Amino acid sequence: MDRFTFYLLCVAVTLPVPSAVQAEAPIVAVVLSPLEAAEVPAQQTGVLREIVVSEGGIVAEGETLARLDDRQAKLDVAKADLESSQTKARATNQIRVQFAEKSLAVAKAELERSQESISQFAKSISQSQLDVEKLTVEKLTLEAAQAKHELELDDFAWKLKQQEVAEAKLRLAQHEVQAPFAGTVALIWARRGEWVELGAPVVRLVAIDKLRAEGFLDVDLLKDDLLGKEVLFRSGKGEQAISTKGTLRFISPEMDPVTRQVRVWAEIANPEGTLRAGLQGTLEIVE
Incomplete structure (x- = not known):
């Protein structure tokens, strides 16, 4: 190694290493579209x-x-309401149950009197008569249970009619x-x-109060914490220039193998309605 080469190496070692240039914020070409349509x-x-x-x-x-035209639908609602009222009247009618319970109470009282009479006077009432009274009590017990069961069925029928009313009203609203x-x-x-x-x-x-700014970002510019970052949308030049803020909402998990780009979009606030769907511009991701 000659003296000159040795001298260059010494200078290279002693020179300060320049600091890394700060990377520019990623900028994406985007087109605005409705966030909701x-x-x-x-x-x-x-x-x-x-x-x-x-x-x-x-x-x-x-x-x-x-x-x-909803005239037929209104008639269907009125019909369903009437049928519901009819089944409600039947479901809330306690007369059959009350009559069955009263009849059973009378039959039980009569059977008790007969049994008391027999206990005092053995042959005051024949066995056949006593059997008839017992059978009557059993029959009326079953009739009371049947009346309650029918009332429960009527209540189910009323609930079904209420459901039909709700369905008819939904069809009307539609x-x-x-x-x-x-x-x-x-x-x-x-x-x-x-x-x-x-x-x-x-x-x-x-919807025009919020727009979607969509474009493609080089995968080399991606960072783990970009999602949710503030963005700045710009469009036009001079007096026609527009600038507004937004938020990065989506980074595609898929990369184009040819362009090495991923699809991204940001939500841009447009409360004044000055921005229109179809407007082209750039999206700067603020670090």
Whole structure:
């Protein structure tokens, strides 16, 4: 080894090692889409009687969007109510049980008197008469038990009718198409007067208060603690620039073997409704 080579090695050893450059926050190209979107279907078959909302309208969760012709359903509810009232009257009628119990009490009293009479005067009542009175008591005991059993059956019948009332009311309620979540009416599929099949879409509803920013992140930039991190969505330039915060909600467990990327998406708050689905931008994961 010559002197010059030895000198370079000494310099290399004595020079300070530069500190590692801080890694930049991962940035992902993303597209916004609705966090919640649904083709709200008809839950019954029938003629569409009324469209309550209009395209672009904002609705609350549970708000009525459209109504089908429900006249037959209302008649079914009224019929079920009447049948329930009828079975209730029968199930709550204690007269049969009370009569059977009274008859049994009288028969038992008569048998006791006969037995007392025999104890005092052996031949005051014949054995055949005593057997008839015993048989009457046994018969009325069974009749009282049967009356109670029939009352229990009537109570079950009443409960079944109450269930039928609930089912009829549910079918009636299903003639209304209701919003499953708060959002904006993006499209109305059906028109008033049209025949609508069960499960056919009536209204397309999208939630705009929260959006999904979805893209692909290089697997080399992944860290174990990225999920739940704050993110910053940016779109546009200059005066048209938009910037808003959100939260990273999903990192796919699967990697594309060609691009070595994984799918990720973040939830972006949009309380003012300024962001629209389809908007492209970047997502910066704040470390």
